[in-house]
Amino acid sequence: xxxxxxxxxxxxxxxxxxxxxxxxxxxxxxxxxxxxxxxxxxxxxxxxxxxxxxxxxxxxxxxxxxxxxxxxxxxxxxxxxxxxxxxxxxxxxxxxxxxxxxxxxxxxxxxxxxxxxxxxxxxxxxxxxxxxxxxxxxxxxxxxxxxxxxxxxxxxxxxxxxxxxxxxxxxxxxxxxxxxxxxxxxxxxxxxxxxxxxxxxxxxxxxxxxxxxxxxxxxxxxxxxxxxxxxxxxxxxxxxxxxxxxxxxxxxxxxxxxxxxxxxxxxxxxxxxxxxxxxxxxxxxxxxxxxxxxxxxxxxxxxxxxxxxxxxxxxxxxxxxxxxxxxxxxxxxxxxxxxxxxxxxxxxxxxxxxxxxxxxxxxxxxxxxxxxxxxxxxxxxxxxxxxxxxxxxxxxxxxxxxxxxxxxxxxxxxxxxxxxxxxxxxxxxxxxxxxxxxx
Amino acid sequence: xxxxxxxxxxxxxxxxxxxxxxxxxxxxxxxxxxxxxxxxxxxxxxxxxxxxxxxxxxxxxxxxxxxxxxxxxxxxxxxxxxxxxxxxxxxxxxxxxxxxxxxxxxxxxxxxxxxxxxxxxxxxxxxxxxxxxxxxxxxxxxxxxxxxxxxxxxxxxxxxxxxxxxxxxxxxxxxxxxxxxxxxxxxxxxxxxxxxxxxxxxxxxxxxxxxxxxxxxxxxxxxxxxx
Numbered sequence: 001x002x003x004x005x006x007x008x009x010x011x012x013x014x015x016x017x018x019x020x021x022x023x024x025x026x027x028x029x030x031x032x033x034x035x036x037x038x039x040x041x042x043x044x045x046x047x048x049x050x051x052x053x054x055x056x057x058x059x060x061x062x063x064x065x066x067x068x069x070x071x072x073x074x075x076x077x078x079x080x081x082x083x084x085x086x087x088x089x090x091x092x093x094x095x096x097x098x099x100x101x102x103x104x105x106x107x108x109x110x111x112x113x114x115x116x117x118x119x120x121x122x123x124x125x126x127x128x129x130x131x132x133x134x135x136x137x138x139x140x141x142x143x144x145x146x147x148x149x150x151x152x153x154x155x156x157x158x159x160x161x162x163x164x165x166x167x168x169x170x171x172x173x174x175x176x177x178x179x180x181x182x183x184x185x186x187x188x189x190x191x192x193x194x195x196x197x198x199x200x201x202x203x204x205x206x207x208x209x210x211x212x213x214x215x216x217x218x219x220x221x222x223x224x225x226x227x228x229x230x231x232x233x234x235x236x237x238x239x240x241x242x243x244x245x246x247x248x249x250x251x252x253x254x255x256x257x258x259x260x261x262x263x264x265x266x267x268x269x270x271x272x273x274x275x276x277x278x279x280x281x282x283x284x285x286x287x288x289x290x291x292x293x294x295x296x297x298x299x300x301x302x303x304x305x306x307x308x309x310x311x312x313x314x315x316x317x318x319x320x321x322x323x324x325x326x327x328x329x330x331x332x333x334x335x336x337x338x339x340x341x342x343x344x345x346x347x348x349x350x351x352x353x354x355x356x357x358x359x360x361x362x363x364x365x366x367x368x369x370x371x372x373x374x375x376x377x378x379x380x381x382x383x384x385x386x387x388x389x390x391x392x393x394x395x396x397x398x399x400x401x402x403x404x405x406x407x408x409x410x411x412x413x414x415x416x417x418x419x420x421x422x423x424x425x426x427x428x429x430x431x432x433x434x435x436x437x438x439x
Numbered sequence: 440x441x442x443x444x445x446x447x448x449x450x451x452x453x454x455x456x457x458x459x460x461x462x463x464x465x466x467x468x469x470x471x472x473x474x475x476x477x478x479x480x481x482x483x484x485x486x487x488x489x490x491x492x493x494x495x496x497x498x499x500x501x502x503x504x505x506x507x508x509x510x511x512x513x514x515x516x517x518x519x520x521x522x523x524x525x526x527x528x529x530x531x532x533x534x535x536x537x538x539x540x541x542x543x544x545x546x547x548x549x550x551x552x553x554x555x556x557x558x559x560x561x562x563x564x565x566x567x568x569x570x571x572x573x574x575x576x577x578x579x580x581x582x583x584x585x586x587x588x589x590x591x592x593x594x595x596x597x598x599x600x601x602x603x604x605x606x607x608x609x610x611x612x613x614x615x616x617x618x619x620x621x622x623x624x625x626x627x628x629x630x631x632x633x634x635x636x637x638x639x640x641x642x643x644x645x646x647x648x649x650x651x652x653x654x655x656x657x658x659x660x661x662x663x664x665x666x
């Protein structure tokens with residue numbers, strides 16, 4: 001071995017994790033499929049700071065003065081828009097990807113907090129409908145389990161065009177998770193690798209989408225709001241086309257958004273971060289004079305009340321959480337560590353949702369693992385987490401002098417980095433400089 | 440007989456009337472005139488009813504149909520009977536693309552030709568086409584049967600699961616993982632029943648059967664060329 005340290009230095013182009021992936025690919029001959037979201041660092045809400053009130057602004061008393069959190073979604077066309085107590089919703093996650101106990105936990109907590117949950121690929125389960133007072137029913141490209149009876153039971157519909165973790169790609173549910181019940185809901189043989197389609201079977205493009213939305217409205221007698229969900233890529237165009245197609249609500253999911261199973265190359269290399277996506281979506285709505293008329297829900301890497309506050313300050317009406325909700329249920333928690341080890345991972349690094357062997361009983365269909373997440377325990381954790389997010393959100397809003405969280409605005413924030421300043425279009429801290437911005 | 444003239448009444452009026460039907464209603468015959476290519480005509484029907492549409496319709500006619508018998512005396516636009524659950528939809532003319540997409544039950548009969556992606560993602564519906572079907576028909580078809588009395592275009596049954604395909608004429612090409620299979624007595628019996636239900640006189644033994652080779656059901660590096 002050389003005595004000179006220079007000879008021992010690793011390559012910046014081929015660091016350990018890159019070398020390891022090349023070795024794995026050479027051994028197995030297939031791309032890596034995994035769950036969770038992007039692991040690379042991208043510009044995000046951590047790169048923004050709030051400017052609390054001072055001499056020029058006065059704050060609200062944190063423990064006494066009201067700070068509203070309610071939001072109404074779907075005011076454009078629906079007879080019955082959703083009235084939520086908090087602007088934090090639960091994102092679509094399928095029964096199949098998640099076990100029944102996890103879905104029920106999310107439903108119970110959302111109901112207790114006055115917010116909505118969302119179905120996913122595979123359709124609506126009886127348990128989910130009964131646990132969730134307000135349930136958004138996804139209309140996905142696969143159409144697994146889609147039926148008009150459930151359509152009419154839903155409180156809102158969400159036409160899923162794309163997902164932040166994999167815009168342009170379809171879903172995957174590997175054979176080990178296709179149990180008898182999951183297979184039955186999806187009309188598939190047990191144990192096969194299930195590939196969800198990447199585009200809808202009966203429409204292509206924005207003109208068709210408009211007709212499709214109209215059909216869904218007709219079937220549901222114009223009763224419920226219709227969302228359109230897009231993965232964040234060409235966000236300005238997608239949002240405007242969704243509005244043109246008649247969406248009541250647009251959901252924009254940034255690249256930090258999670259998935260139950262997708263190619264790693266997709267998760268890490270396709271889509272744009274949530275931070276610029278929010279700003280682009282808001283600008284797109286404002287150009288059409290539809291901001292606040294068509295509501296905007298933002299998702300993808302929302303973790304804290306601060307993240308919620310920053311998304312709302314940039315102009316979102318609500319946020320949606322998926323990965324963070326799973327973490328609240330116990331995902332990556334340092335328990336059952338032997339089971340993590342059996343998967344070749346450890347708490348904090350686990351992304352093995354695709355295996356169906358989730359050590360904490362969330363992304364599994366195995367009864368012995370699901371028992372580790374009793375619905376009442378999961379619901380309590382989730383409710384606590386949502387309550388914490390709301391308290392954090394209100395703390396920031398009051399500190400900025402806002403009597404409602406929707407009164408937060410870009411002017412309340414500065415950026416820590418040049419990249420974040422350019423993406424969010426707020427000034428770099430200590431300057432009045434917004435890169436790339438001209439009045 | 441309830442009549443809806445879509446030059447006077449709206450599609451909303453028609454669909455609302457269909458959705459308002461109850462099990463106690465005795466008058467369940469609907470006549471729809473002058474559809475003139477309108478979209479979403481007679482969608483979301485829930486109960487047994489006879490709905491006759493005189494003329495051509497646009498997208499998604501009879502979408503998500505349950506239990507009703509819908510007859511279109513004309514041509515239909517894309518997505519006729521999409522996601523139908525039960526009942527019967529009959530088209531006397533031709534159908535545009537995605538006919539019967541993701542249908543889960545019931546019978547769709549097309550007396551003319553059907554364009555591309557007929558039966559895409561079908562999940563249990565039975566589709567009988569007296570004429571020919573376009574390319575990528577039965578793409579990702581999961582369950583049910585697609586009967587083509589004429590010819591089939593390119594890539595029939597691409598990425599097919601457990602649906603059964605019967606074609607009397609030529610098949611331009613088969614899609615990934617779709618292969619010709621033996622026509623057993625059981626299949627002749629099923630096909631004969633479908634032809635009878637569709638009102639088409641044809642000898643089931645003249646058809647060939649296609650289905651999944653099941654090579655793509657679980658990833659195998661040695662089948663990578665198929666993906």
